[in-house]
Amino acid sequence: MTHPHSHEIKVRDGRLIALNVLKYAILIVGAFIMIFPFLWMLLTSLKSLDEAIRIPPMWLPGAFRIENYTHVWEMAPFMRYIFNTAVCCVLHVAGVVVFSVMGAYAFSMYEFKGKKLLFMLFLATMMVPGELLIIQNYITINKLQLMDTFAAVVLPTFASGFYTYMLREHFLQIPPALYKSAKVDGTSNWRFLWRVMVPMNKNTVATIAILSFIAQWNAFMWPNIVTQTDKTRLVSSGLFVFRSEASSNLQYMMAGSCIIIFPMVIFYIIFRKRIINGVGGGGIKG
Amino acid sequence: MAFYDRFVFITSTGTGFGLSAFQYVLNDPTFWRALKNTGILLLVALPLSVILALVCALLINSVKKFQGIFQTLYFLPYVTSTIAIGTAFLWLFHSQYGYITWFLNLLGLEGCAWLTDQNLVVWTLSFFCIWNGLAYKIILILAGLQKIDPEVYKAARIDGAGSLRTTMRITLPLLSPTIWMVALTSMIHTAKTYNEVYSLFTGYGGGGDAGPGNSAITIVYYIYYQFNARKAVNYAAAAAIIFLLIIIVLTLLQRVITRKLTHYV
Numbered sequence: 446m447t448h449p450h451s452h453e454i455k456v457r458d459g460r461l462i463a464l465n466v467l468k469y470a471i472l473i474v475g476a477f478i479m480i481f482p483f484l485w486m487l488l489t490s491l492k493s494l495d496e497a498i499r500i501p502p503m504w505l506p507g508a509f510r511i512e513n514y515t516h517v518w519e520m521a522p523f524m525r526y527i528f529n530t531a532v533c534c535v536l537h538v539a540g541v542v543v544f545s546v547m548g549a550y551a552f553s554m555y556e557f558k559g560k561k562l563l564f565m566l567f568l569a570t571m572m573v574p575g576e577l578l579i580i581q582n583y584i585t586i587n588k589l590q591l592m593d594t595f596a597a598v599v600l601p602t603f604a605s606g607f608y609t610y611m612l613r614e615h616f617l618q619i620p621p622a623l624y625k626s627a628k629v630d631g632t633s634n635w636r637f638l639w640r641v642m643v644p645m646n647k648n649t650v651a652t653i654a655i656l657s658f659i660a661q662w663n664a665f666m667w668p669n670i671v672t673q674t675d676k677t678r679l680v681s682s683g684l685f686v687f688r689s690e691a692s693s694n695l696q697y698m699m700a701g702s703c704i705i706i707f708p709m710v711i712f713y714i715i716f717r718k719r720i721i722n723g724v725g726g727g728g729i730k731g
Numbered sequence: 732m733a734f735y736d737r738f739v740f741i742t743s744t745g746t747g748f749g750l751s752a753f754q755y756v757l758n759d760p761t762f763w764r765a766l767k768n769t770g771i772l773l774l775v776a777l778p779l780s781v782i783l784a785l786v787c788a789l790l791i792n793s794v795k796k797f798q799g800i801f802q803t804l805y806f807l808p809y810v811t812s813t814i815a816i817g818t819a820f821l822w823l824f825h826s827q828y829g830y831i832t833w834f835l836n837l838l839g840l841e842g843c844a845w846l847t848d849q850n851l852v853v854w855t856l857s858f859f860c861i862w863n864g865l866a867y868k869i870i871l872i873l874a875g876l877q878k879i880d881p882e883v884y885k886a887a888r889i890d891g892a893g894s895l896r897t898t899m900r901i902t903l904p905l906l907s908p909t910i911w912m913v914a915l916t917s918m919i920h921t922a923k924t925y926n927e928v929y930s931l932f933t934g935y936g937g938g939g940d941a942g943p944g945n946s947a948i949t950i951v952y953y954i955y956y957q958f959n960a961r962k963a964v965n966y967a968a969a970a971a972i973i974f975l976l977i978i979i980v981l982t983l984l985q986r987v988i989t990r991k992l993t994h995y996v
């Protein structure tokens with residue numbers, strides 16, 4: 446015995462399947478557009494120049510020329526760039542975490558005159574694009590005679606209005622009773638902050654650390670201005686310098702690009718969930 | 732600093748006090764070009780990329796399988812250096828050897844000098860900015876979508892609403908605060924476009940020009956250009972102040988609009 450509506454249901458099912466296929470098709474095309482440059486970059490980095498510029502395209506390299514990478518590695522001090530960037534990332538992350546934790550603590554636990562005004566001013570700094578401050582920062586760094594040092598790269602990046610704000614929101618959720626009882630027990634503010642507040646919010650702190658690590662790794666404008674030699678140059682500026690040296694050897698350019706992208710891709714694969722949730726929760730780029 | 736006629740930043744001293752730097756900047760055709768290009772990015776590239784991100788996010792959210800994989804792939808550009816990606820696009824856009832030209836030829840269309848035609852470069856830049864900014868917007872919108880109470884959808888299904896109707900009448904209105912928030916944060920971000928210009932166009936004209944005849948310049952790039960390439964600190968500072976005023980006006984505008992839409996936001 447057949448159900449009286451079975452025909453109708455079948456039509457509906459057919460439509461649903463068609464709709465789903467269409468959705469997946471669009472998504473796959475979209476995903477292809479998003480990762481095509483990466484794939485192309487990787488494949489090109491393994492080709493010879495002749496294969497790389499052939500039209501119509503030769504999609505796969507005739508032979509995987511790993512030697513492109515060793516050649517690029519010798520052409521420019523990529524090891525040095527990566528080391529420099531790693532150092533700056535660690536300093537940047539440490540600075541951002543320490544300053545936003547302390548700032549957030551002050552704005553959530555202390556009561557002082559002008560707190561509201563000060564916090565408003567603090568939030569206002571989020572409105573001013575950091576790019577506008579290059580002139581003043583450059584002059585300050587120059588006067589401190591820090592040009593071409595790691596300090597020049599990371600010092601102006603320590604104060605983060607956004608991350609302080611984000612942490613403060615979390616700190617405010619901690620019941621004040623906890624603070625009071627800690628005070629009664631004679632715990633110092635410093636101890637309370639690092640032993641109680643930070644461990645209780647370790648997820649937020651970790652997200653801040655990861656997102657600021659990515660931001661610093663990819664930072665370009667400011668580091669490019671204050672680093673002038675290979676001694677301090679970071680990966681992005683290093684790649685840019687290398688780009689002009691490699692002139693039109695695009696397989697080398699792509700190998701160089703891959704070298705500086707690989708660490709972040711691995712980082713991304715490891716911390717994928719946290720990065721996506723962190724940004725989705727209101728992260729900010731650069 | 733912007734009020735000095737001349738400024739030597741090694742010694743941090745300026746001579747002459749007045750508005751001459753502003754006069755120079757406001758009469759500089761390159762500055763107007765930077766304003767125009769930034770305007771195009773704000774009025775064309777930004778809305779387009781928000782709409783595209785919305786479509787992608789809705790699609791990703793509506794499929795059942797492989798959601799995580801799509802999310803991961805679409806988000807990849809966010810974590811990678813704009814300079815490195817720009818290097819790839821530099822070649823994809825190449826008028827002779829670029830795959831984009833090849834692909835257009837395949838479709839029977841003519842390729843263009845994407846990176847060297849003065850009238851075209853701003854559109855090439857827009858394309859790159861849209862591509863590069865999509866990841867961030869998709870993730871924010873997806874997060875907003877996942878906050879919508881599933882009970883609402885259940886109720887809609889019981890009432891017999893189709894999927895298109897559900898999207899138009901329920902998802903979009905409920906999502907409007909998120910979309911608005913994405914548009915606002917992206918606005919400031921788009922207004923300060925710089926890395927994209929640098930990685931695609933610097934090094935062609937020489938002397939730090941952004942593309943041939945500085946045709947791909949944006950406001951922030953103009954500030955950098957005056958400051959770093961031409962060492963004209965007072966002009967850079969004047970341009971920075973003008974840019975700040977623009978940002979303030981944009982922010983005020985946002986607040987007025989937000990207040991008008993207060994029902995949704």
